[in-house]
Amino acid sequence: MAKFGKEILRRHDGYGVIQVFDNGNKRTLMFGADDEQGCILNRTPEIVQYDYVRAMLLNLLFQKDIHRCLLLGMGTGALATSLWHHLEHLKIDVVELRQTVIDLAYSHFYLPHDERLNVQCGDAGDYLKNSDNTYDLIYSDIYHATGMDAQQGTRKFIKHCCDRLTHDGWLVLNYWQQHKKLDLIALLRQRFRYIWTNNINKENWIIYATNSSITITEKQRKAELKRLNNLFGFSLSKVNKGMKCYEQDQ
Template sequence: MSDVDFNSSPLFQLRGNLVASQQDEYGPVSVIDHRDFRSMSFDRVFEQSKMLKNQPSLPVHHYIRAMLMAVTLTEAQDILLLGLGGGSLLRALFARDTGISVDVVELSQAVMCVAQDYFYLPQSDNIRYVIDDAARFIADDRGQRNYHLIFSDLYNANALAPIQSTATFLRDCAARLRPGGWLVLNHPHLPSQDPTFSRALLDIFSSLFYTVAPSGNVVIFASRSPCPYPLHQLKRMMKECEADFASDFTPVAQKISRWPGAPIF
């Protein structure tokens, strides 16, 4: 029996109509419409991003909602997004506060073009779109500014980009945080499943929390500064910020936990 080509077999493709497709040296990028939703996909099997067409700023995926809960932790005015995808985080953050200043770093020109043409990216003098490698950008501190929040969501077609798990990348992100700032990571594994990554986090950051989305995505909140809130208050605050995004944050807020081995202040 021959292997199944998942990328070509219609049994394993995302449902919907192909609206557009572009390709660059990093691979194809497809736009797929299905009923009320529009998705971005790199392989037409997995969704990289999903948008409700008549309400683009609404965060659809639970892991995006989990990442957005970080706005309760700091001032959330100077923000860095590493990995654009379809722009779900950016649209939600900008709808909440049009005065934010955001740097958006995306490796693929095709992803950037598709997101700008089909996913209603906000335009503002305070939003800077940059085509660059995230690891190179975060390591280059020449004249660069620091951030209240750094969101890192670096994935290829169906797996985490390896750089996001490295100690070097985590240290570079920590160095670009303002005092009291937070790094927010979309990660595929629980602490016990990735001990090397877990140890790197514990070595670099003072405050570490995480939650698990219904999809299985592990969203990590990391800061060099002590967290001023006890865990029960943190859960309540993160739940209450759902009003800013017109979404239900209960499934992710109630699962906020302290990272194993992280200090309790």
């Protein structure tokens, strides 16, 4: 654990241990030994650090008119903080299973208290099933200390995500490479017309799905990428290289 700095907090809840480490520059959330759940820079928590999280933002190359967003799973809250900071008119709902994780996101990872950001404790699947809210964008990244929440790889979960999206909405999911065996593309094709994939660092597999027609040209995409790089204050260029229409992966 030395590479993460000093352990500054340890909590236990019904799901296990939660630790916070700080090395002076970076603060890290852990769910037990070698299970890094997220990190932020202390001075600029809105600057996303992980490539896979940056890759999840690439739907913004194509999707301009976003009013309401849902995040399933939170970790440090880095993605929520970044969206809140850089997209000033966006309303964000977050669903996180563990109340302790929510508490620490506010107390130790600088998650903002603001009316545009609504965080609630609960199960992601239950929320999707029971909510009447609709969203222009859903990000799903639900993981425990032992790996991905199994429901994120099911037909029911994807259906419920689709039910909560507006007609032109986007669903962005974080999987690991090993989850390719679940045949998730086939499940998504039952609900979405367009699917994009992105392999990140031989570990993460990001999937983007939408029913919105994509008319952006390559020239426009490059210009939009430059705009997003300037807007967010970090580069999406590296992760953009791997984002392809699913048919191009074959």
